[in-house]
Amino acid sequence: MVKIGVSDLKTKPGSEHEFRTQASWSHLVTAAARVPIVAPVRVYGRVTNSGRFLVVRGQVATTLELTCDRCLGHYRYSVVAPLEEEYALAGRLPATGEDGDANSTMQPLAGDFIDLRLPVEETLILALPMKWLCRESCQGLCSHCGRNLNEGPCQCNDRTVDPRLAVLEGLLPDDTIVKEGAPHGGARH
Ligand SMILES: [Zn+2]
Ligand SMILES: [Zn+2]
Known part of the structure; x- marks a missing residue:
């Protein structure tokens, strides 16, 4: 009342x-x-x-x-x-x-x-806000496992990043080989 x-x-x-x-x-x-x-x-x-x-x-x-x-x-x-x-x-x-x-x-x-x-x-x-956010920097939920990312990273996050890093790391030795192998490639012509 x-x-x-x-x-x-x-x-x-x-x-x-x-x-x-x-x-x-x-x-x-x-x-x-x-x-x-x-x-x-x-x-x-x-x-x-x-x-x-x-x-x-x-x-x-x-x-x-x-x-x-x-x-x-x-x-x-x-x-x-x-x-x-x-x-x-x-x-x-x-x-x-x-x-x-x-x-x-x-x-x-x-x-x-x-x-x-x-x-x-x-x-x-x-008076309600347009966006309802617990804090401006809220990390939200992982779209894969649903974990609250404000409480820390989840495991599937690591899994998606690791393979890419592995690929990048794998490329580095190849680059080195290409550079070192260039004179040999030239020698074939
Ligand atoms: Zn939130
Ligand atoms: Zn996850």
């Missing part, structure tokens, strides 16, 4: 109300994933009665558990993101086109509470 009581505030233009609340949510559901939330979701800021609107400005802070795109390991991701919402006071919801204001987040205030659950969820989803 992320609800803020505004019964007093909504009747007093120019007044402000600071809030600080938190919720215990287990997951954040996005289009692509079900992301565990591993710390309380803290929401804080202030609500201002601007005369026509209740304006919420604050921040959302929590910790999410993401899955690394490369190594599939879980890691913690701290989020502190800005929250901004506006609620039109009763009878003040602008008609379409009024003010030329296309603010799609505008919604009517219903009752004596502002329920920030949806805005907070949207804020957290927007």
Whole structure:
């Protein structure tokens, strides 16, 4: 529950109300994933009665558990993101086109509470990184054996490199022979 009581505030233009609340949510559901939330979701800021609107400005802070795109390991991701919402006071919801204001987040205030659950969820989803990496230098998994290469090289890595090295080493004596053999080759003509 992320609800803020505004019964007093909504009747007093120019007044402000600071809030600080938190919720215990287990997951954040996005289009692509079900992301565990591993710390309380803290929401804080202030609500201002601007005369026509209740304006919420604050921040959302929590910790999410993401899955690394490369190594599939879980890691913690701290989020502190800005929250901004506006609620039109009763009878003040602008008609379409009024003010030329296309603010799609505008919604009517219903009752004596502002329920920030949806805005907070949207804020957290927007705060997710494009790439989920446990660290910039994550080595990922070996495509052959699946070993987590952050924990060290795997055996099949050695096997694929060794034959090539063996071939290169094998060429060196040949080169030496060709150089040494060149006068003999010339002698054949
Ligand atoms: Zn990783
Ligand atoms: Zn491997």
